[in-house]
Amino acid sequence: MSGDLLRLYGTNEREPESRTLVAGDLSVTLQDGSLRTLRFRGHEVLRAVAFLVRDKDWGTCGAKIADLQVQNEKQGFSVSYKARFTAPSGANLDCAITIWGTEKTVAFSADCVSDADFETARAGFVVLHPIVGLAGRSVTVRHGDGRVEHAHWPDQIEPWQPFKEISAITHQVAPDIAAVTELVGDIFEMEDQRNWTDGSYKTYVRPLALPWPYRVPEGEPFSQKVVVEIEAADDAAPAVGTSGAVTLQLTPTKHRFPEIGLGLRPECLEQERIALGALKTIGARHLIAHFDPGAGHGLPVLNGYAELAGQSGLKVTLEVAVPCKRPLDEEMAELAALVREAVLALDTLFVCPAVDRQSTPPGSIWPDCPPLEDVYAAARAAFPGVRLGGGMMSYFTELNRKRVPGDLIDYVSHCTNPIVHAADDLSVMQTFEALRFVVSSTRAIYGEKPYRIGPSTIAMRQNPYGSATKDNPSGGRIPMANVDARHNGQFGAAWTLAYAATVATAGLEVLTLSTLAGPFGLIAGEGEVSARGELRPLAHVLARLGTLSGQEVHAVETSRPDAVLGLASKERLLMANITPEVQAVLLPSPPRAVMLIGGETLPVTGQVSLPPYGCVEIVL
Structure with missing residues (x-):
């Protein structure tokens, strides 16, 4: 069994055990102290209800659970436990958790107190509504002042919160089945979590317009509660079962498959030299070379990229985090001189102000940054005749909030990451539900502008929401991790193919889902399923995708x-x-x-x- 885990997930670590709790037609999964997949008569009502604590950099503080008690009888269930959340500073937030359910009701409450001032970006309940079957449909929101708003779930992805100051949400689950979710104990608001490719709309405590991180004062208790009530006719139909074989329908389109790119990282140059032989197998056509003067990248990095480009014959995109610390024409002219000195031939230049790699949440003050029009003009002047890309080096979230002037660039690009908020296996694979909306929303904004995505990988290469990504030496399933073992296993191969399948009809010109080497790359390291130096499973998928480039989808x-x-x-x-x-x-x-x-x-x-x-x- 250990070998199977390693082959599938790249790690022998198992996910936390789960237990299904049932009360009549209502069911929910209890996992790691949270509720997942609340269903009524088989219909998904909520994707999750959880009490979560984030550290000052939006990393997840895992709960240590004690005194877990679970009872489940035919007509109801109850759960209680104690949860301790520990901040990097060592302060503890202790919470007494109670969950109970009947045939049409689920309640989840938390009573908390800290043993020292506890610094956090968020501490409280998160409620996830699914997007499949809800996007674009009607919803009723009751606000804290008693006002009732009749609205619709966002269809295209909202850059800002669609609803604020929420005390209850009523939505239609299925014909003759509705659900009322009541939120008590704090100010709740909703964000369109598809921005981060989460398959959900997320309702959470503490408005983003308030300062963060903030402190939970020592010894000051607080309480929160979520109550879900099902309203259903006695003859409401159950969901259609999922048994039986999966069926397919194939339809010709006018789109063509994108060319495959591979990322290059300065810290991996030596490994990339060794891995060059893999390019013959993969059939990639582009190298996406990361360059950040603010991180000390200079001529030696460009020389390395020129060497790799010369030996591979692939087209090079230089992905530049523009410092914007001096006059833009000086910075760009200096960069162009270094590129010429390295004899690095560029196919395209992608520029993004370095400051735009960090996210600016709603209500926050935007950091100083030159107008993008000036950034693009300086790039054009320094690199005449080179195609210019713009967008975000980070994720669609940042592109959606700060929309670049598409008429001034030759293509638009962004990345995505599936472990920003949750890193369990199910949540990662559910991101494809949201990825469909990411590409359709980008197309709604930029029309037929040439469009690229990536490098997008399971692990996070840069954290726009805090000071750093999270180290993951044990290879666990943790959000915002800079290494994810599943990249190395069959899970990573399936994720890569499913990603390509989801964006296949978006008309992309380049898709990049891996680097050449390193923890985001094609080549196995020590202690993996594949032998050291051999291709990881996702490399075989990329090889097949490479052969489809340019063919009709x-x-x-x-x-x-x-x-x-x-x-x-x-x-x-x-x-x-x-x-x-x-x-x-x-x-x-x-x-x-x-x-x-x-x-x-x-x-x-x-x-x-x-x-x-x-x-x-x-x-x-």
Whole structure:
């Protein structure tokens, strides 16, 4: 079993155990002290309810749970435990938690007190509503002053909070089934969490317009509570089951598959030299070379990039964090001189003010930054004839909040990251629900402007929301981690293929889902499933994607997009199982060949059995 865990997840660490609690037609999963996937008659009501504590950099303070008591009888359940959250300073926030449920009600309360001044960016309840089935539909919000607002869930992704000062939310779960979520004990507001590719709308405590981090004073108790009430007709229909094989529908489009890029990092130059041979296998066409003068990057870094470009023959995009500390024409002219000295031929130049790598939450003061028009003009003058990209070196969130002047650039680009808020396996794979909206929202903003995404990886390469990413020496599943072991296993391969499948019809020109080497890269290190120096599983996926570049996309719609995602050309179909269970898939026509990507050939039949997180290539 240990070998299976390592093969699938790149680590032998298991996720916390979960337990399903049932009361009549209502069910919910208890995991690590939080409630997940609240359902009524099989319909998803809420994605999660959790009491969370973030440190001053928005990192998650994990709870130490003690005295856990769980009772579940036919008509109800109850849970109680004590949770201790410890800040990096050593201060502790101690909370007494009580959860109970009946056939149509769930309540979750927390009574808390700290043993010292506790510095935090947020301490309190978070409620996640799903987006599938809700986006664009009606919702009723009761505000703290008693005012009732009849509105709609955002369809395109809102850059700011769609609702503030919330005391209750009423939404339609299914025909004849509604849910009222009441929020007590603090000021709640909602953000469109799809900005970060979370598959949810998030309602949370403490408005972002208030200062953060803030201190929970020593010895001053506070309490919060969330109550969910189901309103359902006696004959309300249950959800359609998920049993049976997954079915597919393939539809030709006018889009073509993007070319594949690979990121380069200055700290990985030596490893990148060793890994150059992998480029022949991958079929990538672009190197996305990161360059940050503020981090001390200079001529030696550019010389290294020139060497890699010369040996690989790939096109180079120089991704520059512009310091904006001196006159822009001076900074850009100095950069251009270094590029010429290194004899580094650029295909494109992507520029982003260094300060824009950090997020500016709603209500915060925007940092000093030259107008983007001036940044782009200086770049054009220093690099005449080179295509210019703009957007955000960080994530769609920052691009949505600070929209760049698209008419002044040749393409727009951003990244995404699936572990900003949660890092469990299910949450990571649910990000594809939101990624669809990310690309459609970008297209709504920038129209047919050439569009690139990446480098986007499971691990976080830079933290826009705090001073640093989180170290992860034990290889755990933690938010904002700078290393994630799942990148090295079959999970990472499935995530990579599912990502490409989700954006296949967005008309991207370049998609970058890995670096060449290092913890975000293609090549295995010591103690991984693949032997040191060999290709990681996701590299085999990228190799297959590379062969599709420029071919016409056939959109793939599956009957279970929460389980199987795919993309296709006229002659080939690639699919990923994004679950830990075997998934049977009915093919639309008899195939000529079926192969596990990076693995063996499978029997040629009209049905494919996809192993957990398995990736398959089918010749149609």
